[in-house]
Amino acid sequence: MGEQKNLLLAFALALGVLLVWDTFVFQPERKRMEAEIAAQDAAKSASATLDQAGDPSAPALTPADIAVDRSTKLVETQRVRFQNGRISGSINLTGGRIDDLVLTDYFETIENETQVVLLSPGQTKRPYYIELGWIPPQGEAIAVPSAKTIWTATNGPLTPTNPVTLSWNNGAGLIFKRTYTLDQNYLFTVTQAVENTTNDSFQLFPYGQIFRRNLPDLENFFVLHEGPLGVFEGSLKEPDYDDIEDDGPQSFTSSDGWVGITDKYWLTTLVPSQGEAFTAEIKQPRGIDDAYIVNFREDARVIPAGGSASVTNAVFAGAKEVELIDAYEQQLGIRMFDRTIDWGWFYFLTKPIFYALKFFYGIVGNFGIAILLLTVVIKGLMFPLANKQFESFAKMKVLQPKMKALQERFKDDKQKLQMEMMELYKKEKVNPLSGCLPIFVQIPIFFSLYKVLFVTIEMRHAPFFGWIQDLSAPDPLTPINLFGALAFDPPQFIAIGIWPLIMGLSMWLQQKMNPTPMDPMQARIMSFLPIMFTFILAPFAAGLVIYWTWNNLLSIAQQWIIQRKVTAGEKAAKA
Secondary structure, three states, X not given: OHHHHHHHHHHHHHHHHHHHHHHHHHHHHHHHHHXXXXXXXXXXXXXXXXXXXXXXXXXXXXXXXXXXXXXXXXXXXXXXXXXXXXXXXXXXXXXXXXXXXXXXXXXXXXXXXXXXXXXXXXXXXXOEEEEEXXXXXXXXXXXXXXXXXXXXEEOOOEEOXXXXXXXXXXXXXXXXXXXXXXXXXXXXXXXXXXXXXXXXXXXXXXXXXXXXXXXXXXXXXXXXXXXXXXXXXXEEEOXXXXXXXXXXXXXXXXXXXXXXXXXXXXXXXXXXXXXXXXXXXEEOOOOOXXXXXXXXXXXXXXXXXXOEEEEEEEEEEEEOOHHHHHHHHHHHOOOXXXXXXXXXXXXHHHHHHHHHHHHHHXXXXXXXXXXXXXXXXXXXXXXXXXXHHHHHHHHHHHHHHHHHHHXXXXXXXXXXXXXXXXXXXHHHOOOOOOOHHHHHHHHHHHHHHHHHHHHOHHHOOOOOOOOXXXXXXXXOOOHHHXXXXXXXXXXXXXXXXXXXXXXXXXXXXXXXXXXXXXXXXXXXXXXXXXXXXXXXXXXXXXXXXXXXXXXXXXXHHXXXXXXXXXXXXXXXXXX
């Protein structure tokens, strides 16, 4: 029993240390570093450019302090529009970049006022765009499309039923064409073709790249990856932005897979031709320390004299909806595409938990109720283990008078006390460690559910009842500001909502049903655990706190029934 209490204490203290560290050390240091980066940006010269001859990743950059307004930039260039009901935006005919994309059915807040902007043109506050093209062999002066190329478009706008083709003649016998198709969701298919009207053959390397500068606020480095990522030869690579800054460019070779940049809920991805060799690179452009590039380059295509060559690539730019991501993986044969969602170490638990929640949601239409139903299922699956745990607790509680008598009798002989205690356990057929296994099993389930609530967009802005309008966000009502009556936001570590308070109370009730530790100091420490967990879980997703509270209440009911059964059995045995 002591080992179990020590395990719980260690677990609680570890969570407490992480919370204190995050609040008082990590967050202030992060803000300080962000301020330094902003100051460096402001000090940069307006002439900052990339001196990278022959490198397609050489965008025209503007210091952040003189960036052009996004809406202004969009009207400065000729564009071809696209829309499909889920996204809207445009392709810049100067450079042929996809640099304007808005997610029309997602909003920044639950008030549904501002739609989420994913991609923006260069020279704006947060440039983020996708481009594809061709690279000539090193040392060969072949005119290929660049960031300044003016394309001619036909058949716009781009819709799921209307492809758009861009064309450009290099004036030296090569005609470049780029055809875009768009599905009903977030997938572009881009076919690049080169027609050779000369008597000579040429070689060109197809490439694609994603450029991003001035990152948005990142979420949580400890439980979520945000930044570059890709799958190469069946291996997922997830370097952080800091890794690229500290270690420099990272290169990979593969014949299948993908490369992209992920946020918590949004994703941009390039998919090279599957089954053909390519080289991918994740890096920062030379001389710009707040910009990042992911790209790929396939093997050269031969454009014969009087002939043509083409390459087709997929581009994903949108929300990381689980079922949609899985469908693309299956339909397009994109290896491990589902890993664009950060399922974590317990992938084998996290993803099934999500689909279980999705199943219940399909029945009841509320993810909060789905969480309650899933908790019942989990309790049912763990019923045999929980029964052993609660039977052990109940028997230990019945034995407490005898244990206290032994403790008093052998208070000066610890070794003898341990021997007598073990003899008592053996005689009464009680295993004090039998309650540990359910706890070990519940820990990965707890973190897996936390991961589902934290990373899946389906939980974002998902309401429960009453004041809980976003299960993925902390409980917004706290007594500190009189449940919103006072116009101020308290510090996160004391912003304890109503559901965390209910959870703490349920934990206290459950603790009262367990045997009291024999050591007075340990008993006092254990009595503080409900308070500690209330503070620890307060900033967590409301859905997780609701799960934990409901799980406690079910455990209390189960434990109460078993305790009455054991007590009745003891009385019957004595009679």
